[in-house]
Amino acid sequence: MPEQSAGTPRRPRRRTVLTSAAVTAAAGVPLIASAGPAAAAAGGRGRESGGGAATAQAPDRELRKLLKEIDADRIEATVRRLAAFGTRHTLSVQDDPERGIGAARDWILAEMKKYAAVSGGRMTAELQSYIQEPASRIPVATRITNVVATLRGSVTPDRVYVVAGHYDSRVTDVMDATSDAPGADDDASGVALVMELARVMAKWRPAATIVFTAVAGEEQGLYGSRYAATQFRTAGVDVQGMFTNDIIGSSRADDGTRDPYTVRLFAEGVPTSETPAQANTRRSVGGENDSATRQLARFVSDVGDNDATGMNVRVVYRRDRYLRGGDHIPFLEQGYPAARFTEPAEDFAHQHQDVRVEGGKQYGDLPEFCDFDYIARVTRVNGAVLWTLAQAPGTPREARIVTSNLTNDTELKWAPGTEPDLAGYEVVWRETTEPEWTHVIKVGLATTHTVDLSKDNVFFGVRAVNRDGKRSPVAFPMPGN
Template identity: 55%
Template sequence: MPRLRIAAGLVAGLFAASSHAASSAPAAPDVTRHQAQIDKIVAEISPKRIDAYIRKLVSFETRHTMSDTTSETTGIGAARRWIRSELERCGAGTSLQVSFDSHIAPVSARISRPTEIVNVVATLPGTQDASKDRLYVVSGHYDSRNTDVMDASGKAPGANDDASGTAAVMEMACVMAKYKFDATLVFMAVAAEEQGLLGAGHWAKTAREKNLNVAGMFTNDIIGSSRADDGRVDNKQVRLFAQGVPATKEMSDTVRQLVATGGENDSISRQLARHVKEQGERYVKGFKVNVIQRHDRYLRGGDHMPFLEQGYAALRFTEPNEDFSHQHQNLRTENGKVYGDLIEFVDVDYTAKVAKVNAAALASLALAPSAPQGAKVRTDKLVNDSTLVWQANPEPDVAGYRIVWRDTTAAGWQGSKFVGNVTETTINMSKDNYFFGVQAVDKDGNVSVASYPAPLR
């Protein structure tokens, strides 16, 4: 039989599905329609406010981790107090809870004296009992640096790296605080990224120690410029870095199972990235989310990495083409060329588009059910169809489940079928020829991240 090429829009009638509860799949909720709440959130993201946030952060002259903490106008102390006060101001009258998350970092390669590291954390609690303990975290780092990473006094405006990401997170928090979500959203301006991911690392480690259910994390780091170092302008896409199999000396049982079944491209971060791409491109028309199948750029890192190390799904947003003359550079002009991370090199309209993608993805995740647990594919019989099983979701508004699939050479899902409110179904497609996922769908058509089915013997 010739191999079938499956287009996403043509699959509904091509393959029969059966379940223990019904002989044919029931009518599915409309999973393609826009959610009115998400459209409103995306429309409210303001380039003007983002520009004002970036300019204010730049005005502190330096936000180096070991810079002044007592001044009200310069240094990292003034910056973090302003971020907190601004989030408290815009969150007044809402459920947004703003606090400092602080710890003392000991002397290390990039910390010359014991230093207080302070994250500014704004939490918007979820409203559904079955979902409120499920967290989605979004961050930008508010510290900055010069060429010498230990220079705590020289001017380091950090407009793009990373006032842009911090401003985007602040704008998201202020806009989204006015709305209700099933799951909890955590907006963070983290510190000491440039000194070794210390602020994010502390929060992620604490989250794991508390066994918090962080279902997904985004960091926005260097999302402020649409212009490459050769002058090209690309304001219609963003890079989204997504880790596959982690580079560890020893594999966990989960990772070993992925490798054993060829699922290296089905890690929890890659599943999250597929969801972000789909929702971001749905709500921000004409803008592409370009999933990069690496954990980050070569020999570099960001605040998503401590979350990956703790076993959480985490992603990094970064502009498509970095200009390194405006990154980690002392302010100067040489041979007519201006160096330094200045506000004049930031494209706030582009930054706002990236913020809109973030907001759409976060909102869709926090409105949707959780990814189904215990997904497995039966392998105890030699048959050419595929039977999948999973555990029922706890959310009361789940309408049912859908199976998604793709060719083994494809990066994104190519087909789907709603199979009803059941926990087992059979698809007339060979498990040997396709990758499958199981998603939960609520009554409003919100869809969860896909769960990869492990083999069940």
């Protein structure tokens, strides 16, 4: 890909979307939206023409206003401050006020408390600590501390969404706790995103709860996020979505090319937490591509891929990159929908490299190699997603497709939602070869609906809608009665 400057217009997106307009017409389904070029005559728009999937949600005035508050200069200042602690290695000193992970921890907490102070009591900021006994990459008992800011929802506070970045850093030798490890891209960039969203959203009033967390111990083995995910599960917290932002600081690849308007989102298929029997059931009905995490990824594309963010979201159907993993994985292991944002390609000449100058070239994960406008755009994607999730109804529960009778239609059922502003539900469907939902059917406040299409031929889902027109992620129905 040729070099692109920061002022280059947003790269147009190409995504082929096939439709079933002919099947729909023959079946008489009350269609309210469809996607793809063939659906243009029916009012649908494909991404090629600036529209989106049938489930896409355009940003409203409120969301646009929120996203405009995201400040690239503040993000840059945060990245530079975190890099200035010298090293943030998990095994580095914790009681030095100027250097090491302890100094970084205390600074992040102090900043989060400043944000909380203007929230009208809705946000709290605290440390979440535990002692990690000797284990892989942990030679001695070590205190692992996450910094957590919680913005409590005003309508359904028990429904929670989490956004994270890891504030520990490393050099080539993962056990070197003393050398300079500025960790600007990996992962001061992700922590700066989390902190900027906490700063902006502290002044707003979400319906559901949003948790902003900077975790530690990632480079040593995802220790901080594993503790956080376990604490959520032990407490029975209803985490309906988690995103980690790890290495989101640059659009530059190791061959020098740039893609400054794309962010990757890694999303796994068959959930890690499912039993073998559950996984086999999912595979038997073709649900490998319809986990809660994959539905969350589709939601990200629906609300975060538009002119308000200036970004293309490239969803990758994998848990993570080869040979590596991120802080979303412990949440997946606990059964929570979780995905990883990361830059479009990586420049390995700087990632995890020791700070040095060779042949007149500077190496190391330094702020100079970050693109702060790019980080701001990725922050807007996260902001659009988190705010829409928090303001929309929760994902429908207990969605099932009735398979007790041999019929050529499809009966769907789901549990009623409890949101006070719930306006109804929509059934969505697509061909089994389609990556995105192509058709939407309004069904009102009913919690059961029969569609005159064979369940053998297409995939179905259901989503909730509130009075403001905001839609939840889609729930994929599993076989049942």
